[in-house]
Amino acid sequence: MRSTGPPPPPVPSGSSHLLRTINERAALYHLMDNETLTRVELRRLTGLAKPTASHVMSRLLESGLAVTAGRTTARQAGPKAEVYTVNADYAFAAAATLREPDGITVAIADLKGHEKASSAMRVDFTAVPPDRAVLNLLRRTSEVAGIDPDRIATLHIAVPGAYDADTDTIGHADIPGLSELRMRTSLEAELGAAIEIHNDVNAATVAERRNPEAAGGLVVLWLGREGLGVGIDLQRGLLTGLHGAAGELGYVPVSPDRTGADDPTFQDWLGAPAVAELGRAHGIEGDDAPAVLAAAVGEGASDFLDEYATRVAAALRLLKCLLDPPQIVLAGEIARAGGETLLGHVRDRAEDFGERVIPSAVYGDAVAIGALDSAHDDLKDRILDSALGTGP
Amino acid sequence: MRSTGPPPPPVPSGSSHLLRTINERAALYHLMDNETLTRVELRRLTGLAKPTASHVMSRLLESGLAVTAGRTTARQAGPKAEVYTVNADYAFAAAATLREPDGITVAIADLKGHEKASSAMRVDFTAVPPDRAVLNLLRRTSEVAGIDPDRIATLHIAVPGAYDADTDTIGHADIPGLSELRMRTSLEAELGAAIEIHNDVNAATVAERRNPEAAGGLVVLWLGREGLGVGIDLQRGLLTGLHGAAGELGYVPVSPDRTGADDPTFQDWLGAPAVAELGRAHGIEGDDAPAVLAAAVGEGASDFLDEYATRVAAALRLLKCLLDPPQIVLAGEIARAGGETLLGHVRDRAEDFGERVIPSAVYGDAVAIGALDSAHDDLKDRILDSALGTGP
DNA sequence: GCCAGTGATAGTAAAATTACCTAACCAATA
DNA sequence: TATTGGTTAGGTAATTTTACTATCACTGGC
Numbered sequence: 001m002r003s004t005g006p007p008p009p010p011v012p013s014g015s016s017h018l019l020r021t022i023n024e025r026a027a028l029y030h031l032m033d034n035e036t037l038t039r040v041e042l043r044r045l046t047g048l049a050k051p052t053a054s055h056v057m058s059r060l061l062e063s064g065l066a067v068t069a070g071r072t073t074a075r076q077a078g079p080k081a082e083v084y085t086v087n088a089d090y091a092f093a094a095a096a097t098l099r100e101p102d103g104i105t106v107a108i109a110d111l112k113g114h115e116k117a118s119s120a121m122r123v124d125f126t127a128v129p130p131d132r133a134v135l136n137l138l139r140r141t142s143e144v145a146g147i148d149p150d151r152i153a154t155l156h157i158a159v160p161g162a163y164d165a166d167t168d169t170i171g172h173a174d175i176p177g178l179s180e181l182r183m184r185t186s187l188e189a190e191l192g193a194a195i196e197i198h199n200d201v202n203a204a205t206v207a208e209r210r211n212p213e214a215a216g217g218l219v220v221l222w223l224g225r226e227g228l229g230v231g232i233d234l235q236r237g238l239l240t241g242l243h244g245a246a247g248e249l250g251y252v253p254v255s256p257d258r259t260g261a262d263d264p265t266f267q268d269w270l271g272a273p274a275v276a277e278l279g280r281a282h283g284i285e286g287d288d289a290p291a292v293l294a295a296a297v298g299e300g301a302s303d304f305l306d307e308y309a310t311r312v313a314a315a316l317r318l319l320k321c322l323l324d325p326p327q328i329v330l331a332g333e334i335a336r337a338g339g340e341t342l343l344g345h346v347r348d349r350a351e352d353f354g355e356r357v358i359p360s361a362v363y364g365d366a367v368a369i370g371a372l373d374s375a376h377d378d379l380k381d382r383i384l385d386s387a388l389g390t391g392p
Numbered sequence: 393m394r395s396t397g398p399p400p401p402p403v404p405s406g407s408s409h410l411l412r413t414i415n416e417r418a419a420l421y422h423l424m425d426n427e428t429l430t431r432v433e434l435r436r437l438t439g440l441a442k443p444t445a446s447h448v449m450s451r452l453l454e455s456g457l458a459v460t461a462g463r464t465t466a467r468q469a470g471p472k473a474e475v476y477t478v479n480a481d482y483a484f485a486a487a488a489t490l491r492e493p494d495g496i497t498v499a500i501a502d503l504k505g506h507e508k509a510s511s512a513m514r515v516d517f518t519a520v521p522p523d524r525a526v527l528n529l530l531r532r533t534s535e536v537a538g539i540d541p542d543r544i545a546t547l548h549i550a551v552p553g554a555y556d557a558d559t560d561t562i563g564h565a566d567i568p569g570l571s572e573l574r575m576r577t578s579l580e581a582e583l584g585a586a587i588e589i590h591n592d593v594n595a596a597t598v599a600e601r602r603n604p605e606a607a608g609g610l611v612v613l614w615l616g617r618e619g620l621g622v623g624i625d626l627q628r629g630l631l632t633g634l635h636g637a638a639g640e641l642g643y644v645p646v647s648p649d650r651t652g653a654d655d656p657t658f659q660d661w662l663g664a665p666a667v668a669e670l671g672r673a674h675g676i677e678g679d680d681a682p683a684v685l686a687a688a689v690g691e692g693a694s695d696f697l698d699e700y701a702t703r704v705a706a707a708l709r710l711l712k713c714l715l716d717p718p719q720i721v722l723a724g725e726i727a728r729a730g731g732e733t734l735l736g737h738v739r740d741r742a743e744d745f746g747e748r749v750i751p752s753a754v755y756g757d758a759v760a761i762g763a764l765d766s767a768h769d770d771l772k773d774r775i776l777d778s779a780l781g782t783g784p
Numbered sequence: 785g786c787c788a789g790t791g792a793t794a795g796t797a798a799a800a801t802t803a804c805c806t807a808a809c810c811a812a813t814a
Numbered sequence: 815t816a817t818t819g820g821t822t823a824g825g826t827a828a829t830t831t832t833a834c835t836a837t838c839a840c841t842g843g844c
Contacts, residue, residue: 009425011776013418013438015829016802019411023803026405033401040819046405049805054820078818079812162716216634230714236628241716242608252713255647256706257661269649314648321644322622322714324554324633384403407804408827415829432794441830446795470793471837 023048025384027056031066031086032111032380038072038081057084065090065383088112091153093379094142094193095371096134097200098159100125100175105365106137107372108145108152111379115372117145125176131186138191153382155193156375157183158203158367160227162245170197171245196378200367201247202238205231206377207370208329211361216326219319220360221249221312223334225290228271234325249315270311275334278308290337297341305338309345316346320353328353331360415440417776419448423458423478424503424772430464430473449476457482457775480504483545485771486534486585487763488526489592490551492517492567497757498529499764500537500544503771507764509537517568523578530583545774547585548767549575550595550759552619554637562589563637588770592616592759593639594630597623599762600721603753608718611711612752613641613704615726617682620663626717641707662703667726670700682729689733697730701737708738712745720745723752 012018023046030045031037037045043053060066067087071080088110097105107118119141123133134157142149161173168182184195198206201222208214208231220231230247232239239246250267268274275289279296282304286292296304316328330343340359347354362369404410415438422437423429429437435445452458459479463472480502489497499510511533515525526549534541553565560574576587590598593614600606600623612623622639624631631638642659660666667681671688674696678684688696708720722735732751739746754761 009418009421009437011414011418011421013415013440014411015441016411016804017829018414019406019408019803019828022403022410023405026401026403029401029403038819045401048405050819051806051821052804055803072819074813074818076818077812077814077816079820081819232714234631239626239715242718243716246714246716248713248716252710253706254649256703256709257646257656258650264649311648314645317648318644318710319714321640322624322638322711323631324635324638324640326634408829411803411828430794442794443796443831444829447828467839468793469791469837469839471795473794 023052024056024059027060028065028384031060031084036069036083036085038083040081086111088114091379091383092116092147092151093372093375094138094152094155095368095375096138096155096157097368097371098130098134098157098175098178099200100160104133104137105368106134106141107368108142108147109372109376111383113376116147117141129177129181130175131181131183135187135190150192152191152193154196154375154379155187155191156196156198156371156378158198158200158371160200162199162243162248163197164243171243172248194378194382196374198371198374199229199244199247201229201231202240203370203374204331204366205233205238205370206374207362207366208331208360209233209373213358214327214329218327218329219323219325220329220331221315221319223270223330223332225288225333226272228267230319232323234323266315270315274311275308278304290333293334293337293342297337297339305342305345309342309349312346313349316350316357320356326356328357329360330357331366335360415444415448416451419452420457420776423452423476428461428475428477430475432473478503480506483771483775484508484539484543485764485767486530486544486547487760487767488530488547488549489760489763490522490526490549490567490570491592492552496525496529497760498526498533499760500534500539501764501768503775505768508539509533521569521573522567523573523575527579527582542584544583544585546588546767546771547579547583548588548590548763548770550590550592550763552592554591554635554640555589556635563635564640586770586774588766590763590766591621591636591639593621593623594632595762595766596723596758597625597630597762598766599754599758600723600752601625601765605750606719606721610719610721611715611717612721612723613707613711615662615722615724617680617725618664620659622711624715626715658707662707666703667700670696682725685726685729685734689729689731697734697737701734701741704738705741708742708749712748718748720749721752722749723754723758728752
């Protein structure tokens, strides 16, 4: 379904053109990696000779991928070196989130990763199909930011559900009309952009990559206002699974050896319903699960916190034993409401791997931020792969 | 601990030398991928011009990596094309397994992946340290096969335990002296070879890659004679975890919500002890867990099989929900003893993902085969990376 | 049934192309 | 005046294109 024809060999071959492509790719990579660059710095990074570095740079300027950004303020002898940057407006990355009952958000970033515009809108998905809603808000947002929608090269969408890339369908989604839609196909037809659809927890997991502590790989236990999920980001990239349904801890039975009729899952035992029930048992009130946790922390209800932390630690032990990740991030609205207090209790219960449990390093909407980060990474990869190397 | 200095940029750059290296690498890759190759076939695979293909081939011959293998039996007009092959004796890959109470096995394969020799030996690890035992048997085996031990470029060792590459230590190992050893360091000093140490279940998982059905990724539930384990091989390579302790399902509590004193783990509930206990309860006898299963299958004890299959399916559901793998392989001595019968029962219990559960496709010692496959893959990678490209 | 002619294929040789590197040079600046 | 940024000129190394030779199966006349 994905690709046709035989796959290209993993080891390329070619002639002088390939060499030029390689060197231009390398230069572009360093340019995207370094904010600003002079010819001399490029020379040092790539090891190319002076005339070659010069030539490669002028090719990048011609193609519009690089732009000049003044000259160095020379404090050494000699002329001032010309400074180059990536052309931030060469192409844009967009991200959208779909949530119930919040509606949708859209954000657009330039090639440098700077957010240019964002907007949110409540949507009644029974009245407006999700794909139309995203399209409308994306067009409006790009207009506000003064961005030509045709320059948006990637669009990543975070949805609450499991996206199956092979069939272009979304499973386990509680948004009306979402499971019947072929979202990627329909949006790709309207927009020119490359569309990717991610699970919301996976998007939040990408956002946690901003934490330099988690560079070696991380697993996120997402304790959301409603649902529960796990994001796995180890070695190279997200683990999404065959049908995009990896990390669905919520569907796992807590006690498979008990063949009772109720058969509680981790969602029942650890998710929002469990928090509400635990709150009632301990006399702690709140409108929703995060509120209950905030109240518990405020009141110093250590019995409640111990009980809940024990459950969280049990889930973490499962993840630690199966995946042995360098870091386990506690994230989501409930975890945020629990704050350092909850984290401390969980660490106490986690015993041997407590030091690996860290709080979320993301401020703000992790799902939206992660989706935009993901779209931006994808954009850079695509620019690197396609914008050059189509020489004679 | 692993590398010093700044990492090289992921996008290389270079001059004509690089180009030649690239093309020779490509040729070598195709040569290793294709058993035999003529210049014309190489031309078609790489897209290189005729004289270049010729030149690259003669370089490979000079370096000793390729050898001639006669000429084609021309059934078309024109001269017979010269046929080339990888020089199978250019370098060798070795594998070893350490098991209690079986002792150690050693196997050696040539660059083409053909097994040249293998041997097994019972070892009293309290008398002979594991690293010395491996070294001795490896030297003896290579002597028997007439292979210069210096040409053994990779050695992969499968051990029952979690290998931590950073500290070069093995945890959770029940072989005397194994946890005190720095096995890689000590063997690397004696042998010139590159040493890798794998968990035994992970080695068996590599062996399952031979099954073309599992090309999209697989997870192995290993029901061994003694222990229980999970091998995860998705997207890119094995998931080993920070301390090599990924896949240790045996240590996971079955029912975290029950805070009883016994606190049974999956090992207790699904491993060899559980099989023995279940056998006693159903009046089925056997010397060890596989024997009990074989007896149950022979007697058609469907009550026993249903009960055990229900437990296996519970573990599989956990793996399916967390990892969503394309295939789940049932392997290990217990699973083999249960055969198609057990598989059928498990599939019935697995409901929605039963069709993804497949039997092991490996005949013989999966751990030893996987370790050798792994060593051979590593050998090919290293040859590709190092043998060429050291030009002027 | 034999043997030269024909055409297709394997491989090599020479010239042209492309991109890189070194070395020399010019200009700007502390 | 020495140093640095940048360009120009000439040379090198790898490729490709074009042209050529050698080999071999097939064919058809003798």
